[in-house]
Amino acid sequence: MKCLGIETTAHTFGAGVSTEKKILSNELSMYKTERGGMLPREAADHHYQNAWRIINNALKNAKTSPSELDCIGFSQGPGMGAPLRIGAAIARYLSLKHKKPLIGVNHCIAHLVIGKLLKAKDPVMLYVSGANTQVIALDEGRYRIFGETLDNGVGNMLDAFARSAGIGFPGGPVIEKLALKGKKYVKLPYTVKGMDISVGGLLTNLKQKLGKHKLEDLCHSLQETLFSMLVEVSERAMAHCNKKNLLLTGGVAANKRLQEMCKKMCRARNARLFAPPTSLARDNGAMIAYTALLMHKKGHCTRIEDSQIRPRWRTDQVKTIITI
Ligand code: ATP
Ligand code: FE2
Numbered sequence: 001m002k003c004l005g006i007e008t009t010a011h012t013f014g015a016g017v018s019t020e021k022k023i024l025s026n027e028l029s030m031y032k033t034e035r036g037g038m039l040p041r042e043a044a045d046h047h048y049q050n051a052w053r054i055i056n057n058a059l060k061n062a063k064t065s066p067s068e069l070d071c072i073g074f075s076q077g078p079g080m081g082a083p084l085r086i087g088a089a090i091a092r093y094l095s096l097k098h099k100k101p102l103i104g105v106n107h108c109i110a111h112l113v114i115g116k117l118l119k120a121k122d123p124v125m126l127y128v129s130g131a132n133t134q135v136i137a138l139d140e141g142r143y144r145i146f147g148e149t150l151d152n153g154v155g156n157m158l159d160a161f162a163r164s165a166g167i168g169f170p171g172g173p174v175i176e177k178l179a180l181k182g183k184k185y186v187k188l189p190y191t192v193k194g195m196d197i198s199v200g201g202l203l204t205n206l207k208q209k210l211g212k213h214k215l216e217d218l219c220h221s222l223q224e225t226l227f228s229m230l231v232e233v234s235e236r237a238m239a240h241c242n243k244k245n246l247l248l249t250g251g252v253a254a255n256k257r258l259q260e261m262c263k264k265m266c267r268a269r270n271a272r273l274f275a276p277p278t279s280l281a282r283d284n285g286a287m288i289a290y291t292a293l294l295m296h297k298k299g300h301c302t303r304i305e306d307s308q309i310r311p312r313w314r315t316d317q318v319k320t321i322i323t324i
Helices: 040-061 081-098 107-118 154-165 171-180 200-209 215-241 256-268 285-297
Strands: 003-007 012-018 023-030 071-077 102-106 124-128 133-139 142-148 245-249 272-274
Touching: 003 040, 003 081, 003 285, 012 040, 012 285, 023 040, 023 285, 040 081, 071 081, 071 107, 071 285, 081 102, 102 107, 102 285, 107 124, 107 245, 107 285, 124 215, 133 215, 142 215, 154 171, 154 200, 154 215, 171 215, 171 256, 200 215, 215 256, 245 256, 256 272
Parallel strands: 003 071, 071 102, 124 245, 245 272
Antiparallel strands: 003 012, 012 023, 124 133, 133 142
């Protein structure tokens, strides 16, 4: 069976084709800026302009025609209204035109379900992206949030710092590069409350330090502080739930230093770290296709009249259909 998945919750227009076992294609175009942040209207325009090229490439690379598809999946939420609407409209159109079932997918759940491809069994999940930062584990058939950020998502915080430093969007990858050249650790606020974290104080403090320290040192110190907070809450959840696997997912999971720190913690606890390749950890269409197909196989379908976007759809509001 094959599914086409469409992703448009924020900056990325993604389209991918997947079977139950394998990703066949994963194409994307990302809205970026040199200096300022992301404007939802501009992101939506970007998606509209790139949609058909990306979808056609995804089908071509998967050697699949629309008639061979079993269903069409799309990110129904959470995310930004304007970009979400583009993906939903295109998915409805394709579903009606080719008479294929439509499957509305929760974007956050898709970030987790991709761990199934890596055969990560019953892990604690550190889902760390732009808008979301959550420590999740399956408990009695539901994805439960054990800990989360009390204010901003880690990626958005990195992007906000990058905006202040004038190094463009997305900020995470540039900060990672600059951090490699940082030598001095500058002391920064470290805020962990049980299994929750807070990053607002850290961001304010960093902004105040801009221009007083080398940007490279600030980026290095930011990563060391912020990622230590993430590792601490993940380890606490693993100890509490007595789980032996950690799945690191979401756009920030691309960061090599974060991966290294998680690996070290897992090694010390005799546990295993699972980290998808960046192409599947960040926003992408293949994870939507994969999740939608598994949902379709379980008999799930989204009627056109129920396919309106859900910008504030939380992970723990989702009826669990696919467990990992
Ligand atoms: P969600 O809706 O799941 O929150 P998202 O819209 O934030 O998703 P993702 O692609 O999952 O999209 O994550 C994007 C974030 O990841 C951005 O904030 C970006 O700065 C951050 N990021 C990307 N690469 C890196 C990296 N190498 N190091 C740190 N952060 C990174
Ligand atoms: Fe995401």
